[in-house]
Amino acid sequence: MLTGKKVLLGVTGGIAAFKAASLCSKLVKEGAEVRVIMTDSATKxxxxxxxxxxxxxxxxxxxxDEKHAESIAHINLADWADLVLVAPATxxxxGKMAAGIADDMLSTTLLATQAPIMLAPAMNVHMYEHPAVTRNLSELAARGVLMIEPGEGLLACGYTGKGRMEEPESIVQVVNDYFAREDRISQKPLSGKKMVVTAGGTVERIDPxxxxxxxSSGKMGFAIAKAAQRLGxxxxxxxxxxxxxxxxGIPVTRVLSAQDMYEAVQAVWSDTDILVKAAAVADYRPKEAAVQKIxxxxxxxxxxxxxxxxxxxxxxxxxxxxxxxxFAAETENVEQHAMDKLKRKNCDLLVAxxxxxLGAGFGSETNIVNIYDASGLVRSVPKMAKDEVALQILELVGERLAGTDR
Known part of the structure; x- marks a missing residue:
């Protein structure tokens, strides 16, 4: 399934480095061309x-250690890769990636590459839960770095908890799924569809x-618009x-109030195929707006x-x-409120x-969402960059419209 795909495998210095051998072997068996960068600690x-x-x-x-005089190795590898996979990621x-540090072969290549990066973290549970590591992972997720969540269980250090690198079989499946998805995106599954996206918050005047x-920052709505364009x-x-x-590159109609937004949507509603209502519209407005400053x-x-x-x-x-x-932004009883809103408002899908x-509030670079239809929860999307969340939402829309409903 990975025939012709070029995977750059980064191996760092944790006890889970022994799993990198099995991972490399399985990627090669799937048809991928694999090149490996090891940190000095990994070689221990x-x-x-x-x-x-x-x-x-x-x-x-x-x-x-330049192996080929005609090229600079870390730049050549950075340009060569279709995907950079760091497993284990200590x-x-x-921390180096989050700070932009480039002090060895792997960190330098990671800084130079334009290819997508995927991390499989592995470390002690207390390290994984440390505020600095949590912050760094959130920062990288916001930049679009893909994460393979570590598993829970008995760790090599003797502790039990989250931090165990995912098994090689599962990582290979994630890599397969990633490339299969990129292939689907390249086929432009929403080609020929007119999609209207609302974004941001409305403004209801009290006085001038x-x-x-x-x-609402508008980031989620804008991510939806970009993903829709990417999908055709x-x-x-x-x-x-x-x-x-x-x-x-996407035409924008700017509005202020809820009434303005309604009128703008109505103007294009008759020939709309898909409407994504990501805007946070004010439920109430002042009965009268003062002409002069109060x-x-x-x-x-x-x-x-x-x-x-x-x-x-x-x-x-x-x-x-x-x-x-x-969309439903909630602070409690998320599923209950989401299902109620979906049914009352006759939505096909409701994103809550x-x-x-943490990582899902207004203005953040990431989001954590659950997607519902009339039968209940359809898909849970863990914390990731809003651009990635948007793609997951619209992929589901494309599947529904195509009747595949995976």
């Missing part, structure tokens, strides 16, 4: 000769200098108040709020052939997250 656990025999290629350990290499809004859709982006710039006077100020139009519910009632995806969870 497993020999270069072992990895050379299994990969049938030179093993690289020293940045200054706390040390994770004050307004009601929320913490004709994308229309409708954005409210955002903290970041919209993706380049001056401070009494100790209290009473604002009368009235309900805004519920865009998602309205479109759910109006839809004919449109595929409708809603707990915004109180």
């Amino acid at each position: 656990f497993i020999t270069e000769l072992t990895m050379q025999a299994l990969s049938k290629n030179f093993v690289y350990t020293d940045t200054f 706390a040390n290499i994770i 200098v004050r307004y009601i809004t929320n913490d 859709a004709d994308v229309v982006l409708i954005a409210g108040h955002t903290q970041v710039e919209p993706p380049v 001056k401070k006077s009494d100790d209290s100020l009473v604002l009368e709020l009235v309900k805004n139009i519920d865009i998602l519910e309205t479109l759910g009632k109006q839809k004919t052939m449109q595929f409708l995806i809603g 997250n707990d915004v109180t969870a």
Whole structure:
């Protein structure tokens, strides 16, 4: 299944380095061309000769040991790879990657490559849970580094907990799935579909200098728009108040209030195939917006709020052939609230997250979501970059529209 794929395997100095031999062998048997970089510490656990025999290629350990005069090894390897897989990935290499340190062959190559990077962390449970390691992993996930979660169980150090490198068979399956997915993306499964994406928060004016809004940054909606374009859709982006710039190359209609957003969606609704309602729309607005700035006077100020139009519910009632995806940002009872919202608003899919969870809140670079349909939970997406979360959501949409429903 990996025939023709070029995998650069990085092996670092943890006891799980012995698993790298089996991993390398299995990748080669699957048809991949494998080249190996070992850190100096890794060679204390497993020999270069072992990895050379299994990969049938030179093993690289020293940045200054140039095996071919016509090229610079770490740049050549960085350009060569279709995927860089670091297994095991110790706390040390994770920290170097997060900080941009390049002080050996592996860290230098990781800094130079434009290929996707996949990490299989392995370390003591207390190291894995250390705030510095947690921060570094979150930083790398936000940059789009792919993670293979470590397993739980008895560790080599004698502790029991999370930190054991995933088994080679499972890692090979993840690599297979990654390349299969890239092949599906290259086929543009949403080609010919018009997708409307709403993003950001709405602004409801109190007076000319004050307004009601929320913490939505627009990052998730913008990630959805980019993923839709990558999958071949004709994308229309409708954005409210955002903290970041919209993706380049996608037309944007800017709006302020909930009513503005509703009207913008209605203008394109009739020929929409897919609507992703990722915007955080204000539920209420001031009954009357003051024409002039409200001056401070009494100790209290009473604002009368009235309900805004519920865009998602309205479109759910109006839809004919449109595929409708809603979002729910919750702080408690996530599944209960998500299923209730999906049914009330007649969504085909509902993407829910707990915004109180670390790495899933407003403005973060990552997200953690559960995707529901009328029958319940369809897919759980662990913490990863919002661009990656967006691809997972839209892949599911493509499967539903194609009738494959994997």
